[in-house]
Amino acid sequence: MKVLLVEDHEGVGSLVRDLLQDEGFQVEWARDGEEALHLERTYAFDVAVLDLMLPRHSGFDILQTWRAQGRRLPVLILTARSALPDRVQGLNSGADDYLTKPFAGEELVARLRALWRRVHDQPSNTLTVGRLTLDLAGGPPLWEGQPVNLHRRERDVLEFLALNAGGYFTRESIFARVWPNDSLSDARTVDTHVRLLRQKLSGDAIETRRGQGYCFVG
Incomplete structure (x- = not known):
């Protein structure tokens, strides 16, 4: 935005x-x-x-x-x-x-x-960005109209990036938002979750920019 x-x-x-x-x-x-x-x-x-x-x-x-x-x-x-x-x-x-x-x-x-x-005439509990339709009330996300099965943390990362589509975020900033009280993991787990999201959605759904981080483009 x-x-x-x-x-x-x-x-x-x-x-x-x-x-x-x-x-x-x-x-x-x-x-x-x-x-x-x-x-x-x-x-x-x-x-x-x-x-x-x-x-x-x-x-x-x-x-x-x-x-x-x-x-x-x-x-x-x-x-x-x-x-x-x-x-x-x-x-x-x-x-x-x-x-x-x-x-x-x-x-x-x-x-x-x-x-x-x-x-953009979107219902308050639904976010549509490009090929993604995300039910913010917790329903399964749709990618190109088809439901996608995501684990909880995958969904959390996707929701954060989709709500801020167009913005770039480092793995550290994403980790701080999605895992705020987790002392057993580190920021590198964000890379793993982004890789899994790319496999389940599309390889070009999330961009990487060196020095700036990840960006959801839909």
């Missing part, structure tokens, strides 16, 4: 950028309203995270400009302005969601993924 982050505060912007990149998102960071408008015209984004109090065009102005131009980019407003009139104005201006600072990183990530699913 490619995210346009619009935030003028260096500390908050760095925090959100690093958080999203750690989750496998690609992030372009605009530090004022003019740069946000330029980036949105120049690149294709899946979703925008938009502050309201910005130099060179407020978040409200940016949002109204996009909607007046017919741009349908999903927008999550992330702001310290928590008063009801601000929330109402933001949503009435065309925002898809509204989250106030301070915020929990897990909630921000969950809301962005929910926006992505909504735009």
